[in-house]
Amino acid sequence: MSKIHVQTTINGEQVDFLCPPQQSLLEALRETLGMLGTKEGCGTGDCGACSIILNGRLVCSCLMLAAEAQGQEMTTIEGIADADGLHVLQEKFLEHAALQCGICTPGFIVAAKALLDRDPNPDERTIRYWLAGNLCRCTGYDKIVRAVQDAAQQLAYEA
Amino acid sequence: MATVVFPDHLLGCTNGQRQVELLVDNYRELLLALEKQWPGIGEALAKSAVAIDGQIYQDAFLEPVNADSEIFFMARIEGG
Amino acid sequence: MAEAVDYQVLGTRPVRPDGVDKVTGRAQFGADQNLPNMLHGKILRSPHAHARIKRVDLSKALAMDGVCAAVTGADFPTVASGVSIGEAGGDVMDIAHNVMARDKALYHGHAVAAVAATSLEIAEQALDAIDVEYEVLPPVLDVLQAMAPAAPLLDENCFTKNLPEKPDKPSNVASVMALSRGDVEAGFEQADLVVEGEYRIPMAHQGYIEPHACTATVNEEGKATVWCCTQGQFDFRTAIAKILDWKVGDMKVVPSEIGGGFGGKTVVYLEPVAVLLSQRAGRPVKMVMSREEVFRATGPTSGTVCRVKVGAKQNGRITAAKAWLAYESGAFPGAPVGPGAMSIFAPYDLENFLVEGHEVRVNKPKVAAYRAPGAPQSMHAMEVALDDLARQLNMDPLDLRMVNAADEGTQAPYGPKFPAIGFKACIEAAKKHPNYTAPLLEGAGRGVAAGFWFNVGMQSSAEVRLNEDGTVIVMEGNPDIGGSRASMSLMAAETLGVPYEQVKTYVGDTESTGFCNLTGGSRTTFATGMAVVRACEDIIAQCRSRAAATWGVDEEQVEWRDGQAVPAPGVNADVNPLSLADLAAGAPRTGGPILGRASLNAQGAGASFSVNFTDLKVDQETGAVEVLSFTAVQDAGKAIHPAYVEGQMQGGAAQGLGWALNEEYIYDADGVMENAGFLDYRVPVASDLPMIDTEIVEVRNPSHPYGVRGVGETPIVAPLAATANAVRDAIGIRINDLPLSPPRILAALGGE
Numbered sequence: 006m007s008k009i010h011v012q013t014t015i016n017g018e019q020v021d022f023l024c025p026p027q028q029s030l031l032e033a034l035r036e037t038l039g040m041l042g043t044k045e046g047c048g049t050g051d052c053g054a055c056s057i058i059l060n061g062r063l064v065c066s067c068l069m070l071a072a073e074a075q076g077q078e079m080t081t082i083e084g085i086a087d088a089d090g091l092h093v094l095q096e097k098f099l100e101h102a103a104l105q106c107g108i109c110t111p112g113f114i115v116a117a118k119a120l121l122d123r124d125p126n127p128d129e130r131t132i133r134y135w136l137a138g139n140l141c142r143c144t145g146y147d148k149i150v151r152a153v154q155d156a157a158q159q160l161a162y163e164a
Numbered sequence: 165m166a167t168v169v170f171p172d173h174l175l176g177c178t179n180g181q182r183q184v185e186l187l188v189d190n191y192r193e194l195l196l197a198l199e200k201q202w203p204g205i206g207e208a209l210a211k212s213a214v215a216i217d218g219q220i221y222q223d224a225f226l227e228p229v230n231a232d233s234e235i236f237f238m239a240r241i242e243g244g
Numbered sequence: 245m246a247e248a249v250d251y252q253v254l255g256t257r258p259v260r261p262d263g264v265d266k267v268t269g270r271a272q273f274g275a276d277q278n279l280p281n282m283l284h285g286k287i288l289r290s291p292h293a294h295a296r297i298k299r300v301d302l303s304k305a306l307a308m309d310g311v312c313a314a315v316t317g318a319d320f321p322t323v324a325s326g327v328s329i330g331e332a333g334g335d336v337m338d339i340a341h342n343v344m345a346r347d348k349a350l351y352h353g354h355a356v357a358a359v360a361a362t363s364l365e366i367a368e369q370a371l372d373a374i375d376v377e378y379e380v381l382p383p384v385l386d387v388l389q390a391m392a393p394a395a396p397l398l399d400e401n402c403f404t405k406n407l408p409e410k411p412d413k414p415s416n417v418a419s420v421m422a423l424s425r426g427d428v429e430a431g432f433e434q435a436d437l438v439v440e441g442e443y444r445i446p447m448a449h450q451g452y453i454e455p456h457a458c459t460a461t462v463n464e465e466g467k468a469t470v471w472c473c474t475q476g477q478f479d480f481r482t483a484i485a486k487i488l489d490w491k492v493g494d495m496k497v498v499p500s501e502i503g504g505g506f507g508g509k510t511v512v513y514l515e516p517v518a519v520l521l522s523q524r525a526g527r528p529v530k531m532v533m534s535r536e537e538v539f540r541a542t543g544p545t546s547g548t549v550c551r552v553k554v555g556a557k558q559n560g561r562i563t564a565a566k567a568w569l570a571y572e573s574g575a576f577p578g579a580p581v582g583p584g585a586m587s588i589f590a591p592y593d594l595e596n597f598l599v600e601g602h603e604v605r606v607n608k609p610k611v612a613a614y615r616a617p618g619a620p621q622s623m624h625a626m627e628v629a630l631d632d633l634a635r636q637l638n639m640d641p642l643d644l645r646m647v648n649a650a651d652e653g654t655q656a657p658y659g660p661k662f663p664a665i666g667f668k669a670c671i672e673a674a675k676k677h678p679n680y681t682a683p684l685l686e687g688a689g690r691g692v693a694a695g696f697w698f699n700v701g702m703q704s705s706a707e708v709r710l711n712e713d714g715t716v717i718v719m720e721g722n723p724d725i726g727g728s729r730a731s732m733s734l735m736a737a738e739t740l741g742v743p744y745e746q747v748k749t750y751v752g753d754t755e756s757t758g759f760c761n762l763t764g765g766s767r768t769t770f771a772t773g774m775a776v777v778r779a780c781e782d783i784i785a786q787c788r789s790r791a792a793a794t795w796g797v798d799e800e801q802v803e804w805r806d807g808q809a810v811p812a813p814g815v816n817a818d819v820n821p822l823s824l825a826d827l828a829a830g831a832p833r834t835g836g837p838i839l840g841r842a843s844l845n846a847q848g849a850g851a852s853f854s855v856n857f858t859d860l861k862v863d864q865e866t867g868a869v870e871v872l873s874f875t876a877v878q879d880a881g882k883a884i885h886p887a888y889v890e891g892q893m894q895g896g897a898a899q900g901l902g903w904a905l906n907e908e909y910i911y912d913a914d915g916v917m918e919n920a921g922f923l924d925y926r927v928p929v930a931s932d933l934p935m936i937d938t939e940i941v942e943v944r945n946p947s948h949p950y951g952v953r954g955v956g957e958t959p960i961v962a963p964l965a966a967t968a969n970a971v972r973d974a975i976g977i978r979i980n981d982l983p984l985s986p987p988r989i990l991a992a993l994g995g996e
C-alpha cells in the first residue's frame with residue numbers, strides 16, 4: 006500500500022508527512038507527527054476530544070482523513086499558547102478550575118477558541134450549544150461555561 | 165464487658181447468636197477470643213470491617229477495646 | 245456551620261500544579277506513551293454473550309507478516325480462587341478470567357485472545373485470522389430471570405454464599421446478605437400509612453472520556469515496566485503480578501495522567517495482556533481500547549431491582565422500613581450490594597428495618613466500582629418512596645427527612661453510632677436556599693432527595709522533601725483525577741506555614757514513592773492528605789532540631805511559627821528566625837538533606853451526607869425533560885480547595901442526571917449491547933444542563949487534622965431520586981424505573 010505525501014500548515018508551520026490512504030488526521034497528528042495534545046475519546050465524532058481548527062472551522066480530526074489535510078491550515082491545542090504565554094482561554098480554564106481530569110480540556114479549549122474567533126460575545130446558551138459536541142464527564146460543564154464567559158469578557162476588555 | 169454485635173450474614177458463623185459480651189483489652193485479643201468461641205469465624209471476620217465505638221476500621225489490629233466499648237462487624241466498604 | 249479556625253491557605257482556590265500542562269496538551273495520558281520498537285496489541289472479543297470455548301487456533305495469525313506474538317487464556321497461569329486484590333475489584337481468579345476467558349466466554353465482548361503486531365492494522369487483520377470454535381449457550385440477561393431456579397447457569401461451581409444452610413445446587417446468585425434491627429412487622433403495624441414500590445435501573449457506565457490504555461515492556465532480565473492510566477499504580481502492580489504469577493518486585497507501574505475513572509479504572513483489563521505479549525515478543529507493546537470496547541468490556545455498574553416498603557406515623561416518623569435488593573454483578577461476582585444495603589437507610593434514625601441483598605450473575609460485563617458503588621440504586625428506591633410518603637402526608641419532603649434524620653449518636657443501620665455528621669445541617673441549608681424558597685415556574689416540577697456515602701481511609705504514604713532553596717516537594721502515590729495535587733500542596737503549605745507557590749506535589753510511580761491504596765472511595769484528600777500533613781510535621785520537627793543546633797539551645801526552646809523556626813516565648817536568644825530557605829541552606833552543616841516521611845492506615849473517614857433538589861420541565865409532546873436548575877448541598881467537613889469540591893458536586897450531579905434521564909445499557913435478546921458508543925449511550929452535554937448550584941456545608945471530621953471528609957462519591961447518589969421526584973411533581977404520574985427517557989415518559993403520559 007503506497008503512502009500519500011501530504012503538505013500542510015500546522016500552527017503556522019509548514020509540515021510534510023506520509024500517510025496511508027485510510028489514516029485519520031487524528032492518527033497522523035498523534036502517531037506520525039507526535040503531536041499528542043489532541044486526544045482520542047471515541048474515534049467516531051461523538052466526544053470532541055480530537056477537536057482542531059481547520060481553515061477557521063472547528064472539526065473532529067478523527068473524522069477526517071490525513072490526506073485531506075493537503076494544502077490546508079490547521080490549529081491544534083499545541084498552537085493555542087504562544088511565546089508570550091497562555092491564551093486567555095487557557096488562563097481562565099485554570100482560574101475557574103474548569104478541568105478535573107483534563108482529558109477533554111484540549112478539545113474544549115480549541116472548540117471555545119473557534120467560538121470566540123467568530124462570536125466574541127456569546128451568551129450562555131450559545132456557549133452551551135456550541136460546546137455540545139464536546140463531552141466532559143467530570144465537571145458538569147458549569148465551570149467550563151463560566152471560564153469561556155470570563156475569557157470572552159477579558160478579550161473584549163483587552164480589545 | 166465490651167459488647168460485640170454481628171450482622172445477619174455472619175450469624176451462620178455464630179450459630180445465630182447476634183451479640184456477645186467479652187472482656188478484652190484490644191482488637192487482637194478480641195479476635196482470639198471469638199475464634200476460641202466459634203472456631204473458623206476469624207476467616208469471615210478478616211474480610212469484614214469493624215466499628216469500635218463509632219470509629220470504622222477497615223484493618224483493625226491492636227486498637228484498644230474498653231469495658232464499655234461497642235463493637236460492630238460490618239461489610240468492608242470500597243469506593244469509586 | 246462555619247469553621248472557627250483561621251487558615252492561611254486552606255479554603256483558597258489556587259491554580260493546580262499540573263494545570264498548565266493540561267491546558268496546553270503537554271500532559272501525558274494513558275495513550276500518550278510511545279517507546280522505540282513498540283508493537284501494537286489488540287484483543288479478540290467473544291461475539292457471543294455465553295459460549296463454551298472449544299478451541300482457539302492462533303496459527304494463521306502467528307504466521308502473518310508483522311505479527312510478533314499471540315496469546316489465549318491457555319497462555320496465562322492458573323490462578324486459584326480465594327485471594328482478593330486490595331480494592332481492585334475482588335477475587336483474583338475472577339479478575340484473571342475477566343482479563344482473558346478460559347473455557348467459557350461469559351459476555352459479548354469478553355476477551356478470548358490477543359495479538360501484538362508491528363502496526364495496528366496488522367494487529368486488527370490478525371484478529372480476523374484467529375479461528376475460534378464456540379458452543380453457543382443461552383444467555384441470562386435479566387437479574388430476576390437469572391435468579392429463577394431454572395435459569396441457565398453461568399458457572400456450575402458458583403454456590404450462593406452466606407446462606408444459613410450450605411446450598412447443594414449451584415446458582416447464579418453469588419451471595420446474599422441481610423441487615424436488620426428491631427421488629428419490622430410490629431413496626432408496620434404501628435404505621436398510619438405505608439408506601440411501597442419496585443424500582444428498576446439498568447446498567448450504566450462510568451463514561452470516563454479517556455479509554456483504557458497501557459504500554460508494557462519486559463526486558464531480558466524479566467523485569468517489567470507498565471505505563472497506564474489507573475486509579476492506583478500499587479493495586480495494579482499487585483493485580484498484574486498475581487494474574488501472571490510474577491514477583492511484585494519485578495514489576496514497575498508508572499501511572500500516566502488519568503482521563504477520568506470514577507471507579508472504572510480500579511481494575512486491570514489490558515495490563516496483564518500487554519505484559520504477557522511483551523514478554524513473548526521481546527518488544528514493548530502498547531494497547532489502547534476503542535470506545536466500543538470500553539462500553540462492551542469494562543465498567544459498568546450494576547443494573548438493579550429494588551423493592552422498598554416504608555411505614556410512618558401521621559407526624560412523619562418512620563416506624564418500619566424494609567428493602568429487597570437484587571444487583572447484577574455481571575459475568576463474575578463483585579456487585580456492590582453490600583454498600584447498597586448499608587447505605588439505603590443510612591440517613592435515617594430507624595428502630596425497625598430489614599434489608600435483604602442479592603448479588604446475581606448475568607451474561608453482561610463484570611461490574612466495576614462507580615462512584616459511591618451501590619448507593620445510588622438503593623437510595624433511589626428509598627428516596628422515591630419517601631417522596632410518595634411526603635405527598636400522602638402532605639408534608640414538605642425536607643421536613644419529612646428532618647423528622648427522621650440521623651445525627652451524632654444515632655446508630656447507623658450498618659452498626660456503629662455516627663460521630664458528628666452533617667445531614668441535618670444539609671437539610672437546613674437546603675431549606676433556606678434561595679432556589680428552594682423561590683416559587684416554582686409554571687408547569688415545572690421540583691424534586692428533593694438525600695445522599696450519603698461512608699467514605700474510606702486506608703493506606704497512604706507521603707514524602708516531603710526540602711529543596712536547597714527552601715522550596716518543597718511533596719511526593720505521594722495517588723493519581724490526580726480531580727485536582728488532588730492542589731489539595732496536597734495546600735495542606736502542606738498550611739502545615740508548614742509557607743505560601744502555596746512554595747510547594748509542588750508530584751505523583752510517583754511504584755518505585756519512587758511509598759505505597760498508597762488507589763484513588764477512590766473519596767479517600768485521597770482525607771487519607772493521603774493526612775499522610776502529607778504528618779510528613780510536614782516530621783519536617784517541622786527536624787527543622788526545629790536543626791534550628792536548636794544552630795542556636796545552641798534545646799529543641800523545646802524552638803517553635804515553628806509562620807514557616808519559620810523562632811525562639812519559644814521567654815527564651816532569651818538573640819537570634820533571627822530561620823526560614824525553610826535558611827534551614828535548607830544550612831542543612832549540609834546541620835546533618836544533611838531534610839526529608840519528612842509518613843505512612844499510615846487512615847481510620848475515621850467521616851461520612852458525607854447531601855441534599856439535592858432540582859426544578860425541571862417535561863415536554864408533553866416529546867417526553868423530553870428540561871432541567872431548569874439543580875442545587876447540590878453537601879457536607880465536605882472542610883473544603884481544602886473549594887473549587888474542586890464544587891467540581892466534584894457538579895460533576896456528580898451531571899452524571900446522576902445522565903443516569904436518571906438517559907443513560908442505560910440496552911441489550912438485544914442475544915446479549916449484544918445495542919448502544920456501545922457515545923452517539924447512542926447518551927451522556928449529558930453542555931446544552932442539556934443548567935449551571936449547577938452548590939452549597940458546601942462544613943461539619944468538621946474529628947479524625948482528620950483539618951476536618952476533611954471525602955467528597956467525591958456522595959454527589960452522584962441523590963440526583964437519581966431528586967430527578968425522579970421532580971418528574972413526578974411535573975407530570976403528576978410516578979414512574980418507578982430509570983432512566984426517565986423520552987419514550988418512557990411518553991408511555992407514562994399516554995397510558996393515563
Ligand code: FES
Nearest residue numbers: 048050052053067
Ligand atoms: S475522538 Fe474525535 S470526536 Fe471523539
Ligand code: FES
Nearest residue numbers: 105106141142143
Ligand atoms: S475534566 Fe475530565 S472529562 Fe472533562
